[in-house]
Amino acid sequence: MKFETLAIHAGQQPDPAYGAVMTPIYQTSTFAFKGVNQPGEFDYSRSGNPTRRTLERCLAELEGGQYGFAFATGMAAEAAALELFSPGDHLIVHDDIYGGSYRLISKIVAARGVNVSFINLRNLDGLRTAIRPDTRGIWTETPTNPLMNLLDLRAIADIAREHKIITICDNTFLSPYFQRPLELGIDIVLHSTTKYINGHSDVVGGALIMTDPHLAERIGFYQNALGNCASPFDCFLVLRGIKTLAPRMEYHNRNALALARWLEQHRKIEAVLHPGLPSHPQHELALRQMSGFGGTFSFRVKGGQEEAFRLLSSVRLFILAESLGGVESLIEHPWTMTHVSMPEDVRAAAGLSQNLIRVSTGLEHIDDLIDDLEQALRKV
Numbered sequence: 001m002k003f004e005t006l007a008i009h010a011g012q013q014p015d016p017a018y019g020a021v022m023t024p025i026y027q028t029s030t031f032a033f034k035g036v037n038q039p040g041e042f043d044y045s046r047s048g049n050p051t052r053r054t055l056e057r058c059l060a061e062l063e064g065g066q067y068g069f070a071f072a073t074g075m076a077a078e079a080a081a082l083e084l085f086s087p088g089d090h091l092i093v094h095d096d097i098y099g100g101s102y103r104l105i106s107k108i109v110a111a112r113g114v115n116v117s118f119i120n121l122r123n124l125d126g127l128r129t130a131i132r133p134d135t136r137g138i139w140t141e142t143p144t145n146p147l148m149n150l151l152d153l154r155a156i157a158d159i160a161r162e163h164k165i166i167t168i169c170d171n172t173f174l175s176p177y178f179q180r181p182l183e184l185g186i187d188i189v190l191h192s193t194t195k196y197i198n199g200h201s202d203v204v205g206g207a208l209i210m211t212d213p214h215l216a217e218r219i220g221f222y223q224n225a226l227g228n229c230a231s232p233f234d235c236f237l238v239l240r241g242i243k244t245l246a247p248r249m250e251y252h253n254r255n256a257l258a259l260a261r262w263l264e265q266h267r268k269i270e271a272v273l274h275p276g277l278p279s280h281p282q283h284e285l286a287l288r289q290m291s292g293f294g295g296t297f298s299f300r301v302k303g304g305q306e307e308a309f310r311l312l313s314s315v316r317l318f319i320l321a322e323s324l325g326g327v328e329s330l331i332e333h334p335w336t337m338t339h340v341s342m343p344e345d346v347r348a349a350a351g352l353s354q355n356l357i358r359v360s361t362g363l364e365h366i367d368d369l370i371d372d373l374e375q376a377l378r379k380v
Contacts, residue, residue, distance in 0.1 A: 011057025051232040065209040067216035074192025076228035077206030087113025089136040099339035141170040146358040148273040157185025178292035195325030198241040252295025256361040270300040305354035314376035324360030
């Protein structure tokens with residue numbers, strides 16, 4: 001089936017109890033045994049729940065995987081994936097990633113004895129040099145947040161496979177509609193389902209998807225043992241959002257590209273970081289690896305933080321807030337908001353600057369979005 005059909009039907013059938021067309025919310029903590037020593041298909045919601053199972057099957061099919069796991073937050077999904085690595089293991093991480101991921105890996109994972117190397121994974125020769133006999137994992141994010149750099153997933157997966165290294169890719173920015181890392185050789189796909197997959201800024205969640213049964217067995221154990229699974233009601237909300245994922249992503253993509261083209265011509269804009277623009281240094285990779293560019297991108301205002309703050313203080317339609325992927329347009333300042341947990345020298349070394357602004361382009365009319373930024377830029 002095509003993606004649009006899968007989004008509505010994958011893993012979902014009318015409920016056998018009463019024929020409900022939409023997956024019911026099984027809001028229960030426990031399930032009755034059929035008899036002594038005779039558990040049913042489910043026994044306790046931390047270990048499994050019908051609403052969550054439906055979401056997990058749907059996500060797996062959308063990504064082209066075999067196994068899906070839904071978590072309480074995107075960071076909970078990351079934490080479960082990072083349990084794959086033990087003290088003494090070596091983990092290679094791209095140096096330009098979401099600030100929360102950097103905090104988790106540098107402050108918690110490294111503290112428990114995992115050796116972490118942050119390197120620029122756009123440099124494949126540098127990746128080959130960084131691999132050691134104890135390297136067990138490569139952590140990727142593409143496009144990166146917020147600099148919109150791209151990583152060649154097929155090339156990274158090929159290198160990793162030669163050395164029997166697990167690869168993990170955060171696919172939050174594009175969703176499976178525009179990018180399917182498993183088909184490019186990546187072992188585990190990560191999502192903050194809070195973002196585009198849910199799409200309505202009313203739930204937080206995360207997911208891991210894979211095809212390898214051994215990895216799935218380990219992730220399933222961690223999900224149950226750690227108890228960081230998604231709640232039935234949150235799963236219901238994400239399932240509802242998935243049904244409109246395809247048309248939403250098309251509209252997000254169209255609005256963001258139109259806005260990026262307009263900003264690129266504006267005299268008060270220093271640079272626009274959008275992989276759909278021919279000016280993006282990895283535009284050709286974007287065309288080869290992705291089927292669309294998503295709705296989130298960044299740009300630099302001419303000047304410094306004062307000019308960026310003036311713009312952020314002047315918008316009327318864009319909402320000053322963290323997160324992305326909702327139907328409403330958001331705008332934020334990575335240096336002081338989403339990436340403030342990274343040390344200043346690390347932010348600067350990765351390429352973040354104080355005049356950098358990230359936008360999540362929503363589903364409003366493009367003329368209204370342009371008009372809002374136009375009036376705000378007059379104040380800069």
